[in-house]
Amino acid sequence: MVKKRVDGREMNELRPIKIVPSVIERADGSAYLEWGQNKMIVAVYGPKEMLPKHLADSQRGKINFIYRMAPFSVPERKNPKPGRRDIEISKVVGEALSHAVLLEEFPGMVIDVYVQILDSNAGTRVAALTASSVALADAGIPMKDLVTAVAVGKANGNIIADLNKYEEDAEDAVDMAFAMLPGSEEIVLLQADGILSEDEFDKAIKIAKEKCQEVKKLQIEALKSKFKALKE
Numbered sequence: 310m311v312k313k314r315v316d317g318r319e320m321n322e323l324r325p326i327k328i329v330p331s332v333i334e335r336a337d338g339s340a341y342l343e344w345g346q347n348k349m350i351v352a353v354y355g356p357k358e359m360l361p362k363h364l365a366d367s368q369r370g371k372i373n374f375i376y377r378m379a380p381f382s383v384p385e386r387k388n389p390k391p392g393r394r395d396i397e398i399s400k401v402v403g404e405a406l407s408h409a410v411l412l413e414e415f416p417g418m419v420i421d422v423y424v425q426i427l428d429s430n431a432g433t434r435v436a437a438l439t440a441s442s443v444a445l446a447d448a449g450i451p452m453k454d455l456v457t458a459v460a461v462g463k464a465n466g467n468i469i470a471d472l473n474k475y476e477e478d479a480e481d482a483v484d485m486a487f488a489m490l491p492g493s494e495e496i497v498l499l500q501a502d503g504i505l506s507e508d509e510f511d512k513a514i515k516i517a518k519e520k521c522q523e524v525k526k527l528q529i530e531a532l533k534s535k536f537k538a539l540k541e
């Protein structure tokens with residue numbers, strides 16, 4: 310078991326997080342987020358009529374979530390064409406957000422959420438989910454709660470929060486993307502690779518829940534700062 314993490318963090322310490330809402334004037338809602346080296350922009354458009362119409366659900370609205378990595382956001386140039394990973398992340402993150410947004414208020418409509426990753430070092434899907442929920446709130450979209458996400462897992466014999474890329478590549482690595490509605494602790498995303506014992510899994514989930522509450526405070530502070538600035 311290694312005692313210290315490669316970047317000097319405690320086992321359950323998150324990388325520094327910065328969230329700035331309302332960064333794109335043309336969008337209905339938006340956010341810029343930095344999470345360690347990860348940097349991203351989210352833009353929300355809608356709710357608007359779903360086109361083509363045959364994709365619309367007459368009972369409820371839909372979220373169209375698009376996650377894309379810029380070619381320069383990874384060490385090896387990324388092909389700008391969406392790959393299987395972009396499509397998978399778009400699907401699972403969009404579904405996670407759908408648990409929070411009151412979609413029944415928007416039958417036949419769609420909310421587009423675009424995430425562009427500008428720089429990355431593991432954990433981009435949970436960071437994207439966290440930023441998107443701020444951008445949706447910034448757009449005034451009604452939600453049950455914010456969605457708050459963190460990655461937890463295992464590397465070098467330790468159960469840790471917020472794995473960086475080096476830790477994700479450890480021989481015993483387990484990377485678990487976790488998201489919940491912080492009020493009810495309803496889990497809306499849980500993806501994991503690798504193997505954890507039952508005890509390790511319980512410990513990881515406990516850390517994930519604690520860390521989500523920490524991230525929620527930052528989301529709320531970011532949104533409050535926007536409304537405070539509007540009042541001044």
Ligand code: UDP
Binds near residue numbers: 394477
């Ligand atoms: N990554 C990369 N090239 C790619 C895709 C991903 O270098 O084509 C890196 C990127 O830094 C990303 C990390 O691998 O954050 C981990 O990717 P994973 O699929 O585990 O998703 P994430 O942890 O970002 O949610």
